[in-house]
Amino acid sequence: MNISANLLKFRNGKIMKNRFMLAPMTNTMSFENGHLSDDEYKWLTMRAAGQFGMVMTCASHVNEFGKGFPGQLAIYSDEFIEDHKRLAAGIKEHGSLAVVQLHHAGMRSPKKLIGRDPVAPYDNEEYGAVALTLEEIAELKNDFIEAAVRAEKCGYDGIQVHGAHGYILTQFLNIDENRRSDEYGGSIDNRGRIIFEILEGIREKCSKEFLVGIRISPERSGMELCEAKYICQKIIDQGFTDTLDISLWDSFKYPYDEKYSEKTLLEHFQEIDFKDVKYSVAGNVHTGEDVIKVLDTGVDFVAIGHSGILHHDFPAKVMEDTEFKPIEPPVTLDHLRNEGLGQKFLDYISRWPDFIKK
Numbered sequence: 001m002n003i004s005a006n007l008l009k010f011r012n013g014k015i016m017k018n019r020f021m022l023a024p025m026t027n028t029m030s031f032e033n034g035h036l037s038d039d040e041y042k043w044l045t046m047r048a049a050g051q052f053g054m055v056m057t058c059a060s061h062v063n064e065f066g067k068g069f070p071g072q073l074a075i076y077s078d079e080f081i082e083d084h085k086r087l088a089a090g091i092k093e094h095g096s097l098a099v100v101q102l103h104h105a106g107m108r109s110p111k112k113l114i115g116r117d118p119v120a121p122y123d124n125e126e127y128g129a130v131a132l133t134l135e136e137i138a139e140l141k142n143d144f145i146e147a148a149v150r151a152e153k154c155g156y157d158g159i160q161v162h163g164a165h166g167y168i169l170t171q172f173l174n175i176d177e178n179r180r181s182d183e184y185g186g187s188i189d190n191r192g193r194i195i196f197e198i199l200e201g202i203r204e205k206c207s208k209e210f211l212v213g214i215r216i217s218p219e220r221s222g223m224e225l226c227e228a229k230y231i232c233q234k235i236i237d238q239g240f241t242d243t244l245d246i247s248l249w250d251s252f253k254y255p256y257d258e259k260y261s262e263k264t265l266l267e268h269f270q271e272i273d274f275k276d277v278k279y280s281v282a283g284n285v286h287t288g289e290d291v292i293k294v295l296d297t298g299v300d301f302v303a304i305g306h307s308g309i310l311h312h313d314f315p316a317k318v319m320e321d322t323e324f325k326p327i328e329p330p331v332t333l334d335h336l337r338n339e340g341l342g343q344k345f346l347d348y349i350s351r352w353p354d355f356i357k358k
């Protein structure tokens with residue numbers, strides 16, 4: 001594959017200049033009140049300058065009480081419009097698509113952070129979460145839809161609904177825990193209903209030119225692999241989505257569940273009929289060789305996490321030399337500072353073993 005001359009056209013006509021997307025990464029660098037900081041702006045716009053064809057923001061909360069992290073960038077009210085206008089414009093200035101990830105942490109919103117009990121599809125003792133009423137589910141849906149409308153107003157090219165990693169939408173999908181007896185619990189169609197309704201609502205309220213996407217994680221999300229595949233297929237068949245991002249954590253691995261381990265996770269998902277939806281995968285795509293390997297299987301674009309932290313211009317480097325390998329951690333704080341990470345992000349990742357040189 002000729003990686004440098006390989007743009008991607010979405011079904012609504014929007015063009016991504018190459019196959020590299022910066023994966024959504026929570027970095028805790030915004031202000032405690034949810035406003036954009038210069039550090040967060042710098043971190044993301046530097047990645048756009050480094051030739052990521054699509055720059056995804058960190059998970060951005062659609063409801064004040066769905067905040068999951070300190071220093072999280074908010075998008076739950078018009079109060080944040082100026083922040084997002086600035087960020088979207090700063091990313092687009094470099095020819096990248098600017099996309100914001102829409103998030104609600106559900107039971108994983110720390111009480112300490114939101115000042116009250118978190119909500120979830122069902123009560124949860126461990127987190128002290130309280131089950132949403134049907135009326136509150138309708139509000140939750142609206143929160144996502146309104147945030148998407150706000151994002152379009154701010155100039156973003158699109159949104160990604162965060163349906164992965166154990167946050168509120170995954171909490172709905174969870175077969176072991178979601179025992180709601182109404183239309184939002186029980187069968188897989190019921191557990192996925194809120195996702196389908198959110199996507200439909202966003203599609204209805206945003207323009208055709210606006211990219212609507214969703215992230216799903218198949219493992220450790222309380223779904224059988226066949227259910228995760230079913231959800232993805234149903235999302236595609238619904239026709240409201242332009243992009244589907246599958247968060248595999250390791251794009252080359254086999255499923256944990258032995259029942260499905262005859263092929264890799266990626267091979268499983270490639271059995272899906274993607275129709276005109278463009279799909280990306282994330283997880284362990286760390287070198288130029290990894291990028292090529294994944295794209296050669298037919299994946300439309302790759303989501304890059306760690307290598308985008310280590311090198312703001314990872315795409316530029318790989319397009320120049322497909323054998324490019326990122327610097328190997330542990331790396332110095334100075335290296336990361338030069339790559340545009342602010343102090344709060346450095347504090348956040350300094351908990352990782354062997355990433356930063358002591």
Ligand SMILES: Cc1cc2nc3c(=O)[nH]c(=O)nc-3n(C[C@H](O)[C@H](O)[C@H](O)COP(=O)(O)O)c2cc1C
Nearest residue numbers: 023024025026058059247282283284285304305306
């Ligand atoms: C610091 C950090 C923050 C992350 N925050 C988010 C997030 O806000 N939303 C999300 O969907 N995934 C998040 N992830 C997961 C990444 O998007 C990505 O899927 C994962 O890191 C695997 O890709 P990698 O092996 O290239 O790092 C985060 C990962 C890291 C390392």
